[in-house]
Amino acid sequence: MSTTDGFLANAERYAAGFGKGDLPLPPAKGAAVVACMDARLNPYGLLGLSEGDAHVIRNAGGVVTADVRRSLAISQRLLGTREIVLVHHTDCGMLTFTDDGFKAAVQDEVGLKPDWSAEAFTDLDQDVRQSIGRIKADPFIPHTGAVRGFVYEVETGRLREVKPR
Amino acid sequence: MSTTDGFLANAERYAAGFGKGDLPLPPAKGAAVVACMDARLNPYGLLGLSEGDAHVIRNAGGVVTADVRRSLAISQRLLGTREIVLVHHTDCGMLTFTDDGFKAAVQDEVGLKPDWSAEAFTDLDQDVRQSIGRIKADPFIPHTGAVRGFVYEVETGRLREVKPR
Numbered sequence: 001m002s003t004t005d006g007f008l009a010n011a012e013r014y015a016a017g018f019g020k021g022d023l024p025l026p027p028a029k030g031a032a033v034v035a036c037m038d039a040r041l042n043p044y045g046l047l048g049l050s051e052g053d054a055h056v057i058r059n060a061g062g063v064v065t066a067d068v069r070r071s072l073a074i075s076q077r078l079l080g081t082r083e084i085v086l087v088h089h090t091d092c093g094m095l096t097f098t099d100d101g102f103k104a105a106v107q108d109e110v111g112l113k114p115d116w117s118a119e120a121f122t123d124l125d126q127d128v129r130q131s132i133g134r135i136k137a138d139p140f141i142p143h144t145g146a147v148r149g150f151v152y153e154v155e156t157g158r159l160r161e162v163k164p165r
Numbered sequence: 166m167s168t169t170d171g172f173l174a175n176a177e178r179y180a181a182g183f184g185k186g187d188l189p190l191p192p193a194k195g196a197a198v199v200a201c202m203d204a205r206l207n208p209y210g211l212l213g214l215s216e217g218d219a220h221v222i223r224n225a226g227g228v229v230t231a232d233v234r235r236s237l238a239i240s241q242r243l244l245g246t247r248e249i250v251l252v253h254h255t256d257c258g259m260l261t262f263t264d265d266g267f268k269a270a271v272q273d274e275v276g277l278k279p280d281w282s283a284e285a286f287t288d289l290d291q292d293v294r295q296s297i298g299r300i301k302a303d304p305f306i307p308h309t310g311a312v313r314g315f316v317y318e319v320e321t322g323r324l325r326e327v328k329p330r
Binding site for chain 2: 037114115
């Protein structure tokens, strides 16, 4: 059985016990979470999220890219969220390579150079601050007064806040 | 108390009960999930995901953008995933506006036009197929033999597969 088929079996169990068919579209807690895609980082367990609570936006690194800024603009403008919570984490894959190195490796294999930056980083706390800065600098995200950034420690399960400099 | 402070209190409880400090970086189930950021869609509950299982990539719409293709390339090339599971959902906010309309509304208010497309869509199943197509057409995502797309029904909790035409 493929992993996807296993997911489908789980989804049937989820539907069988489902009792939340009347939740509204806007997130109940008025927040958007931006986190790394890492498999060890479970925003639902970590932050205590339930269905209907918050938007969850995730990509490789939890980096604030144009797509994240698009998602946050939609989240705030159309669906009323006001707080933003950024979550990076220790032992992140993005710390293990460079943008140039990744591009070169792909080009060696595929013959084409990616038309995007891999968005690698070398310092976790600094990249959290970078991500906060990108949000605050964005003219299309209206509410940037409640943006906080964190590092999740995959070794201990703890969440540590990154303070602005 | 802000929502973010409430999340932090939950995170302390999570850390107190944490027993998964030795999970490896590569996802145990070899899969990446690409889903909409919608608050009602909980991929952990729905697909039965636990810490360490799968990459989870999310944005407004679950649309396959350049950032999602970047994340999938990193997921497969550096962290060994092979299956891709796309999840859109009923009652999606992306069905309620158009790219042009959203841009015009933002420009009216901010005075600047966003330099990104909002990625709205009018037909759920068609956008799932569009997303599968974008992945298969991408030269930088090496493994596209196991890409399947689904619509999650927020009213019933059910997951329905979208078959290729």
